[in-house]
Amino acid sequence: MSPYNMIDNMSGNADIDAYMNTLGAQARRSSTHLRGAGAGAKNAALVAIAAQLDAARVTLIEANVRDLERARANGLDDAMLDRLTLNDTRIDAMIEGVTQVANLSDPVGEIDGLRTLPSGIQVGQMRVPIGVIGIIYESRPNVTVEAASLCLKAGNACILRGGSEARNSNAALADCIAKGLTQADISEMAVQVVATTERAAVGRLITMPEYVDVIIPRGGKSLIERVSQEARVPVIKHLDGVCHVYVDASADLDKALAIALNAKTQRYGTCNTLETLLLDAPIASELLPRLAEAYAPHQVELRGCERAREALPDITLASEEDWQAEYLAPILAIRVVDGIDAAMAHIECYGSQHTDAIVTESYTLARRFLAEVDSSSVMVNASTRFADGFEYGLGAEIGISTNKLHARGPVGLEGLTTRKYVVLGDGHVRS
Known part of the structure; x- marks a missing residue:
């Protein structure tokens, strides 16, 4: 035996x-x-x-x-x-x-x-x-x-x-x-x-x-x-995986759509799944209907701020709890923000220092995001689902750490x- x-x-x-x-x-x-x-x-x-x-x-x-x-x-x-x-x-x-x-x-x-x-x-x-x-x-x-x-x-x-x-x-x-x-x-x-x-x-x-x-x-x-x-x-350890994707006004919207869709729907029950999508105000009205159409076949429930609901009036109004939520489910919070500083302030306030990404064609903004977002993995033009030991070439991972001493990330x-x-x-x- x-x-x-x-x-x-x-x-x-x-x-x-x-x-x-x-x-x-x-x-x-x-x-x-x-x-x-x-x-x-x-x-x-x-x-x-x-x-x-x-x-x-x-x-x-x-x-x-x-x-x-x-x-x-x-x-x-x-x-x-x-x-x-x-x-x-x-x-x-x-x-x-x-x-x-x-x-x-x-x-x-x-x-x-x-x-x-x-x-x-x-x-x-x-x-x-x-x-x-x-x-x-x-x-x-x-x-x-x-x-x-x-x-x-x-x-x-x-x-x-x-x-x-x-x-x-x-x-x-x-x-x-x-x-x-x-x-x-x-x-x-x-x-x-x-x-x-x-x-x-x-x-x-x-x-x-x-x-x-x-x-x-x-x-x-x-x-x-x-x-x-x-x-x-x-x-x-890490406690939560409240992961964000911020889409900047300079972003290629096709890239942004693909990344936002994959980061949320590739798997729901993982700590590197997208939970809050941040959209720069100048592109929100154009991108939001496309996002809603892409998420619909996956039955993802969208919860948005008042500005997001201007483009998508049928979605649920997001609460304060939604910005803090690790859903691990087909639910996505969406917030329209005024530029990278507002996006990074939101991540600083509500993030869990796990994984956050920016979609942008601006080298300057990409560098700022990499330097100033205090998370164990920070990404440019890539899905948060890549925050994984196997995808990082580690063979496998024993976990993801948001500690700042000894080991951080996968x-x-x-x-x-x-x-x-x-x-x-x-x-x-x-x-």
Whole structure:
């Protein structure tokens, strides 16, 4: 029987604490061994994991069907069901992500900035694994594979705690990962999936700094707020994805239409989906009817300010809450503004420092937007949906960070490492 079959009969917090302590101790020991693992060994494990995922398609989809049936019975909304779903296309994407991570350069061991000082010693910084990373996430079972592959390639052990709604999917994926690790002669304890859905397991995971070096929560606002408030180890996080596209008066309107449509409708349930569209006043009356026509087949509900309703009188009047909303649904807030300063002021007030874009043909305004908008990803003439580790060439991402220390934006391999100083000498002593 797989060690990742879900456990439902823990009698209380004492059992959960003992179980989590065991996972933590196993992860810490594995992290020590992983520090010395070469790129070849880690890549072999990733290739083996990809092969296991491919071979287990039927098992994975069957497990996911059980999760979806229970989720529908529990009234999970469409956005969450979309995040939960596994199919051949998404399994292909997981395999491609693992393969791409295997093909990336291994950052561990790189030495930067090596320089010779007047004393004769050489000083530089070496990129090294963080150690043990705890990841807490909801719905998306693909996170199990993304997190495992990135942590492994960066030389970290990880403890993964998925949401109860994906329990069967995550257990099946964990089994594939364990088999791949074993096949490559790496301990399966390097990647451990928490086998209980008890909330107390999260409480213990985020409060054991003796075992865990960093926590990364991926999920709803309530989860991330809880982790941020209760964690006793550093947290890499973002709370909301209130993403904006600002269309400047100089914009190519065909480009603007394509970007605004893709940013909103390519997928609704993602943190980089467009939630508020800002339109420069001189082009609003021309662009708004075209936008309404483009969104209509997708059944996107438009909510606009009074100036937007002058061109589209049938749309709902936007409230103050709409400017702050992360809908994760086919709803879009639209505001007409007077130029780039008003647009940036709106983003400063209501944005979540996640992803914001400008559509413009003005180099000067593009440069201003890039410099002055304080978000983890800032874009020119591109859909916000590109704010993603896979699209950024990171292979996969473990999450998107709006932190300003350590890692910001999509967190890939380098974001899962740290640096230490190294000093090279030849019998040098300090005078």
